Amino acid sequence: MAEPQKLTHTSAMILHAIAVGHIYGYTVMEATGLPSGTVYPALRRLERDQLIRSQWEKQSIADAEQRPARKYYKLTRAGESAVEENRRRYPLLEKLAPRAEVEQS
Amino acid sequence: MTARWWPHTILRAAALLAPPAERARWLDEWRSELWYLPREGATRFCLGAFRDAIEVRRHSEALTPPLASPTNCLAFLALLATVSLCLVAALAGQLAAHATLWRMPTRALPGECLVTLLFSCGLLPIIRLATPHPHSQHPPRSWPSKLRASTFLALKILLVQPVLLCGFVILLIAGPAAPVAAQLALLALWVGTLRWVIDDQHRRCPDCQRLLGGAVRIGVASRTFLEWYGGESSCSEGHGLLQTPDLSASYCRSGQWLRLGNSWHELFPAASKGRHS
Numbered sequence: 001m002a003e004p005q006k007l008t009h010t011s012a013m014i015l016h017a018i019a020v021g022h023i024y025g026y027t028v029m030e031a032t033g034l035p036s037g038t039v040y041p042a043l044r045r046l047e048r049d050q051l052i053r054s055q056w057e058k059q060s061i062a063d064a065e066q067r068p069a070r071k072y073y074k075l076t077r078a079g080e081s082a083v084e085e086n087r088r089r090y091p092l093l094e095k096l097a098p099r100a101e102v103e104q105s
Numbered sequence: 106m107t108a109r110w111w112p113h114t115i116l117r118a119a120a121l122l123a124p125p126a127e128r129a130r131w132l133d134e135w136r137s138e139l140w141y142l143p144r145e146g147a148t149r150f151c152l153g154a155f156r157d158a159i160e161v162r163r164h165s166e167a168l169t170p171p172l173a174s175p176t177n178c179l180a181f182l183a184l185l186a187t188v189s190l191c192l193v194a195a196l197a198g199q200l201a202a203h204a205t206l207w208r209m210p211t212r213a214l215p216g217e218c219l220v221t222l223l224f225s226c227g228l229l230p231i232i233r234l235a236t237p238h239p240h241s242q243h244p245p246r247s248w249p250s251k252l253r254a255s256t257f258l259a260l261k262i263l264l265v266q267p268v269l270l271c272g273f274v275i276l277l278i279a280g281p282a283a284p285v286a287a288q289l290a291l292l293a294l295w296v297g298t299l300r301w302v303i304d305d306q307h308r309r310c311p312d313c314q315r316l317l318g319g320a321v322r323i324g325v326a327s328r329t330f331l332e333w334y335g336g337e338s339s340c341s342e343g344h345g346l347l348q349t350p351d352l353s354a355s356y357c358r359s360g361q362w363l364r365l366g367n368s369w370h371e372l373f374p375a376a377s378k379g380r381h382s
Contacts, residue, residue: 036153
C-alpha cells in the first residue's frame with residue numbers, strides 16, 4: 001500500500017475542515033480562519049493531488065432557491081486516509097476546525 | 106461602507122490574470138462565493154482572488170508563452186522594430202544638436218541599420234562561441250527544416266537591428282553626461298540582444314521552431330551514479346525532447362535532441378489536434 005501523503009499544516013487544516021462538513025470555499029475560510037488567498041489556491045492544489053474533488057451543485061436547485069450555484073468539495077478515498085494520518089500528526093486540528101452543523105444539502 | 110460594484114471590479118481585474126480559456130469559469134466560481142458573503146469582508150475576500158488567479162495561471166496546461174510560435178515571435182519583433190525606427194526618426198533632430206560627428210537624416214535609416222547589421226554579424230560568432238549551445242548533438246535534419254531554422258534566425262537578427270540602432274541613438278544623446286556608462290550600456294545592449302537571439306534559437310524545436318515547454322527535472326545529483334541527470338523540455342507538437350545535462354560528462358558533453366516518432370503524437374494534444382483537423 002502507498003504511504004499516506006504528508007501535508008503542511010495549512011493543507012491538513014483545510015482537508016480536515018472539508019472532512020467535518022465545511023464543503024464550500026467560504027465556509028472552509030470561516031472554519032479555519034485562513035484568508036481567501038490561501039484557501040482557494042490550496043483547494044486547487046489538493047484537487048490536483050486528488051485528495052479532494054470539486055463539483056458544481058445542480059443549477060435547478062440554485063434557481064429554485066434564487067441564488068447562484070455553488071462549487072462544493074468532497075474528500076476522495078486518498079483524501080480520507082490523508083485526513084486520518086494527519087489527525088495523528090496534528091492532534092489539535094479537531095479544535096481548530098469544529099464540525100459543521102448543517103452544511104450539506 | 107463598501108460600494109456594491111467595488112468587489113466585482115476587483116474580481117474582474119483579477120480575472121485578467123487567469124488564463125483566457127478558464128477565465129469565465131474561474132470568475133463564475135468567485136462571483137458565486139461572493140454572493141454568500143457579508144458585504145463588510147467582501148473587498149478583503151476579493152483581494153485573495155489575485156493569488157488564486159496566479160495559481161490557476163501557473164498550472165494551466167492550455168497556456169503557452171506569447172512568443173512560443175515563430176510567427177508570433179517575428180510579429181512581435183517586427184512591431185518592436187517599427188516602434189524603434191519611429192523613435193529613431195523622432196530623435197534624429199535632437200541627435201544633430203548633441204553629436205557633432207554623427208548626423209542622421211531620416212532617409213539614411215536603412216543605411217544605418219545596415220551598419221548595425223554588419224557590426225552584429227561580426228559580433229555574432231564571438232557570442233556564439235561564448236554561449237554553450239545545447240543543440241550541438243541532434244540527428245541529421247531534412248533540408249526544409251534546416252532552411253526554416255536558418256530563415257527564422259536570419260529574420261530575428263534582421264529585426265533586432267532597429268532596436269539596437271534605437272539604443273545606440275539614445276545612448277549617443279545620453280553619452281556626454283556619462284560617457285563610460287553609455288559605452289558600457291551600449292555594449293551590454295548589443296551583447297544581450299544577440300545572446301537572446303541565439304539562446305531563443307536553442308530553446309526552440311529544430312523542426313517547427315516552436316518554443317520548447319513542459320520542462321521537467323530528471324534525476325538528482327546526489328542519487329545518481331554515472332547516470333544522466335538534468336532537465337528535459339518537449340516540443341508541444343510532439344517532434345522531440347531536448348535533454349540538457351546539469352554537468353557535462355564524457356558520455357554527455359552537451360544537450361541532445363531526441364526525435365520522437367509519430368506513435369508518440371497521441372501524448373501531445375497540439376499534435377493530435379493538428380492531425381485530426
